[in-house]
Amino acid sequence: MSFLLVASAAGLSFAVPALAQSSDASRIIDEGLNRSRVMLTASELMDGIGPRLTASSNIRKAEDWALAKFQGYGLANVHREPWEFGRGWSFDNASATMVAPRRVRMTVIPIAWTPGTNGAALRAPIIVAPISKVEHFAAWRGKLAGRIVLVSLPGSAVAEDKNPVFQRFSDKDIAEEDRYELPTYDPETLDRRMKRFQFAKQLDEFLRGEGALAWVRKSYRDGGLVSGEGYSYLAGQSPSLPGFELTAEDYRRLARLAKTGPAPTVELMSDARFDDTSRMANNIIADLPGSDPKAGYVMAGAHFDSWVAGDGAADNGAGSAVVLEAARILRQLGVRPKRTIRFALWEGEEQGLLGSRAYIEQHLASRPIPAGMDGLTAYFTWGTRFPIQKKPGYDQLKAYFNMDNGSGKFRGIYAENNSAAAPLLREWMAPYNALGADRIVAGKTGGTDHVFLQAIGLQGFQFIQDPLDYESRVHHSNVDTLDHVRGDDMRQAAVVMAGMLLAAANNDKELPRPPLPTQPTATDPFAYADPDKL
Amino acid sequence: MSFLLVASAAGLSFAVPALAQSSDASRIIDEGLNRSRVMLTASELMDGIGPRLTASSNIRKAEDWALAKFQGYGLANVHREPWEFGRGWSFDNASATMVAPRRVRMTVIPIAWTPGTNGAALRAPIIVAPISKVEHFAAWRGKLAGRIVLVSLPGSAVAEDKNPVFQRFSDKDIAEEDRYELPTYDPETLDRRMKRFQFAKQLDEFLRGEGALAWVRKSYRDGGLVSGEGYSYLAGQSPSLPGFELTAEDYRRLARLAKTGPAPTVELMSDARFDDTSRMANNIIADLPGSDPKAGYVMAGAHFDSWVAGDGAADNGAGSAVVLEAARILRQLGVRPKRTIRFALWEGEEQGLLGSRAYIEQHLASRPIPAGMDGLTAYFTWGTRFPIQKKPGYDQLKAYFNMDNGSGKFRGIYAENNSAAAPLLREWMAPYNALGADRIVAGKTGGTDHVFLQAIGLQGFQFIQDPLDYESRVHHSNVDTLDHVRGDDMRQAAVVMAGMLLAAANNDKELPRPPLPTQPTATDPFAYADPDKL
The missing domain is CATH 3.50.30.30 (Glucose Oxidase; domain 1)
Known part of the structure; x- marks a missing residue:
């Protein structure tokens, strides 16, 4: 069947976006692999600026740099969103x-x-x-x-660690x-x-x-x-x-x-x-505006803060550089998506996903503090307080893609128990399968900034990444440096990130939401508390 | 067949030493596993004294300690053997x-x-x-x-190192x-x-x-x-x-x-x-005297010197502690072997097996310097000068066992291309097979102190040791510390070392010698020199 036949048929409205998407994908791959800036961006951040502890003077310097980057790419609405953290x-x-x-x-x-x-x-x-x-x-x-x-x-004695230093997933x-x-x-x-x-x-x-x-x-x-x-x-x-x-x-x-x-x-x-110059931390936000103001937005994010032993390279300069590069690629291509694409760099992740949580409180939903609850308890119980009260922005966010599993290339994406989302994720990732990103799995990942979005019933996802030497020696350590980050992996990740964002921003369908969480019941109601557990 | 029957038969002279050896082996295992001192000895050396660069003031302290150890065990002929090295x-x-x-x-x-x-x-x-x-x-x-x-x-970028951090041989x-x-x-x-x-x-x-x-x-x-x-x-x-x-x-x-x-x-x-207090380095020698002055001696050795980044633990405090412990075990058991058992701790190994070479020059053989050869060339050509001139002590040394492959347990022994020696080595190791030391392989190991003994046609051997994390991170590095050395491995090694020494010292047979080396010819006489090779 020829293209002309299809185009003249009733299938037109389906066929044209599909073709447009395929063409976008080729251009994303070309721009992201042949004219990549991601390793130079990474080097400015990791080598040039270095570690970025939340609320430190060094992360303020990095914020200025990130704002300038987004502005340099020509993004809109580039700004800091401050939230109260603690001491520098x-x-x-x-x-x-x-x-x-x-x-x-x-x-x-x-x-x-x-x-x-x-x-x-x-x-x-x-x-x-x-x-x-x-x-x-x-x-x-x-x-x-x-x-x-x-x-x-x-x-x-040291552990008899039989794991390879460096790993790629089979x-x-x-x-x-x-x-x-x-x-x-x-x-x-x-x-x-x-x-x-x-x-x-x-x-x-x-x-x-x-x-x-x-x-x-x-x-x-x-x-x-x-x-x-x-x-x-x-x-x-x-x-x-x-x-x-x-x-x-x-x-x-x-x-x-x-x-x-x-x-x-x-x-x-x-x-x-x-x-104590300032107790505020800042999220960095930048938008690639959509053509349809009523269509809401999709978002990519990574935490920008790090520990200070190394340069915050794999954790999570890598995610930050990939988010920046995805923004650069899409802007460079001059795409005008239906939905706005928002880019976010979070702070305070290492202290408990605090930046992404602050964004939720500012834009998406709140979880009121019961009368009589002390401040510290309120601080810690955020993810487990019910009911969840939606804010006007809640319905605007259609998808969130997070990167924070080191610097390995994307092998696919976790559907995060949101099985209904798998078919669309699979469709959107299809143009990038030959780059090695081809697996949609049902499982969940924890411990980073998509988690609290899930905790309010929104569509937060994380990619499957090759582990490299992240767990064996890099994560949080004094060798979290740029030479543990590989150009081929980073370029691929930026391409897939850009592609998933654009597909999510343009697709007629929206990713299905998980149900709004409610107070769970203990999974083992017959368990006794272990008095030795702290 | 009962013991009495054997003892009353013509096989007596064979049966009794065999039984005696078996009994010795049990006692060695008992002493070496149940009343081991090897990890405390290791701790005194590695933690207490630390790194031992040849000719440094710290290795002089370590020498005093080693002499006192051997003397404390009651060994004879405990002394330093100085040789000219260089600067501290x-x-x-x-x-x-x-x-x-x-x-x-x-x-x-x-x-x-x-x-x-x-x-x-x-x-x-x-x-x-x-x-x-x-x-x-x-x-x-x-x-x-x-x-x-x-x-x-x-x-x-870092290497994609797919090897396990920690390995045991299959x-x-x-x-x-x-x-x-x-x-x-x-x-x-x-x-x-x-x-x-x-x-x-x-x-x-x-x-x-x-x-x-x-x-x-x-x-x-x-x-x-x-x-x-x-x-x-x-x-x-x-x-x-x-x-x-x-x-x-x-x-x-x-x-x-x-x-x-x-x-x-x-x-x-x-x-x-x-x-520059002294330019001499010292080998440490100690003897467990044999009963037959004409029967010669067998020897165990390990290099005592180290680099200074770590504590010289796996390289080669481990070998030194095992040699000391083998001496302690044998002395503790009160054995009186036929041949003298000599224990040697070498210095200058890290700079080119210099201590064991000095021992050879002092006791076993020399390789005269041709007229007109300059001093530096003479220094480097020792192992490749011919003919080899035997000294009176040459025929006295019947076997040498070296330990310098980290701190992993003994899995067997390399026959070092001396295939004729394999049957006796196998027989001597038999009582320790169930401890995991059960493989006699034909291959060679290089780079440590048995090498120059082979280079003069004597019976120098090295054990097969589990690699642990020696190559991946410990060898010469700043984490060459006692916690990378494992008690179970060290106790086993000391037992097998003591057992092999006693068997070699008592056996009626001597290990066959390899032929006396002569000037080799190039293995590829048609090769051209690569001008880019330094």
Whole structure:
């Protein structure tokens, strides 16, 4: 059957958009693969600006850069959307040296949002006092004065890690994700998360009360890596003692020496400081305006903030650069989609998906705080408060695509338990199948910025990405640098991101929404609470 | 058939030693597994003393410790055997910071036997000038003055390393080693090795002549690891410029920034210094005397020296601790072998198997220097000069067992192309088969202290060891620490080492010797020299 025959038939209104889409796809692929800017964009962000802790002066610099990028591409409505976060924090220098029984330069990072040592050396004997919950305090009372306290369980040997350093998914790996994920609801999860948050404060108060000088924890990875995550970013919640993270190797050496001889003496230094110039964080928003003001918008996003051990490259400079590049490609092609395409760079993701949540509160839905609930509880219960109250913007958002699984190429997309969306996702991804993005799986991914959109019943998705060395060594670590990000993967991701956005913006159909969530019931109503779980 | 029947028969003289050996094996296993000291010994050496660069003050401390250990076990003839090495070298502190275009603390190690910066900060812009042979100098003439020179090719991304971080051999892996290794002889190998050695000096002279301030190379591994090997240890060969090694990530970031903008400015500091108190290195020797002075001796050895990035744990504190533990076990059991069992800890292995070679020159054989050969050539040609002149001690050494493949348990032993030795090795290892040491393979291993014994026609062997994470991250690196060494593996290795030694010392038969090597002929007489090979 020839094209002319089809065009003259009743199928016209279907055939023409399909052909237009196919032509767009070819142009997207051409622009994204042959005239890519994504690795140069990545280099400006990751090498040039570097780590971007939420509310730090460095992320403010990065915001200016991102705004200029979007404006340079010619996008509309480019702006910051501020939301209240907490304190700024940064450090330039830190060191940890074992000075007795012998001298060892150790690899160290100050824990985020703990105070520094005013740049001076803090020298003291260590004590290994594994403390992970309030119940452990009693055993160490009266023993910590004047000490640097090692609070992690040291363990005696590295893990026998049989996983490859660097991985690409096999078809079988991906097929395993193609299953509806049964809901689990444990009412204690929230309680545990709050207790963990509160424990940082309780530990700090305990250690200070005992006269300890600083605390040190072990990196959760072997192999000389550190990450430095910390969560005491709220104003009024800052700890009084400096906290440090050592490599697992350096930490265990100290612990072994403390077992076989006199406590080693350690010298710690950190010039970490707080910056209370502003307690606001900012989301960055930019639009490629649609032709039909009533058609709503589709959106791509990635978190812009990072931890500070490395350059925030795979996590999540990669996602940020791909979102920027998708915007550049679409703008460069001069497409005028039916729906507006919005690009978002979130902050505060690493502290609990806070930026995307702020966007929801500002534009999409709110979850009112019950009378009598305290502020901290309200802060933590956002995702589990009912009912959900829609805002006028709720119905405008038709699809959200997130990138935050490292820098590996897109192998497909998770339907996120929204099985009804799979056929359209499959259709939209079809032009990119030969680039390696060809699998729509039923499963869910968690832990990043599409999650709260799902929690209010909207269509939030995340791509399946090749893992590369993200989990083995890069995620949050001191080697989260641009050389762990690969050009071929990034170019492919930007092409697929741009293609999915344009298809979602132009398609006659909208992705079906999941049902609006309601208060779940415990999946195991017969379970008893484990008193040892914190 | 009962024991009494055997004992009363003509087979007595065979049956009794066999039974005695079996009983010895059980006692070795019992002592080595149930009352092991090997991990405490390892901890004293690796944690307590730490890295042991040849001729450093720290290795002198370690020598005292090892002598005391052997003496404490009650061994005889415990002594140092000095041999001329070169200069002492050490450092306590070093740092590398990128100060422009932004501030980044980098992970650095001074290259061994390069001078420090007198502890002061050396601040200069970098230049990326990949130089790996003299022919590259011309391109950079006139461009290096006042610069910190990055001499490695940066590459743009980390390797897609699909190997597991941590490995144990499968039976198939080991079976692949069971093949006679065909000889290869390339007369240019030696020439290349000498040229490489001389190139360090030529590079230093070139850089100094051009007014460069320091040079920096890239770690050969990804993932934040550094090692710091350097070879300019001979007196009169010391370079004038400080040399540093950065992690691959830090190095590549500098190189990328230099490509996309103004040259980054870096601040380097090192308090490295030379120590010429003594230019001698020392082998440590200790004997468990045999009952038959005419029966000669068997020997176990491991190199005692290490690089300084880590604690010299898997390389080769592990081998040293196992040799010590084998001595302790045998002495503890009160065995009185027919042949003397000698224990040796070598130095200078990392600089070219120098300690074991010195032992050979002192006790076993010499390879005279032809008239007119210069000193440096003589130094490098030791293993390839003919004829070999036997010394009186040559015929006394009946077997040598070396350990230097990391800290993994023994899976068997390489027959090292000495196929005739395999049956006896198999017999001696039989009592330990159930501990996992059960494979005698024909293949060879290179690069450590049994090699020069083979090069003079003696019976030098190395064990097959599970690789663990030796190659992936530990070997020579800053995570060569005790927590990468596993107690179960070490205890097993010490048991098998002790068992093989006692069997070799008591057996009626001696391991057959390989033929005395003669000048080989090139294996490919039709090859042309590649002019691009350095």
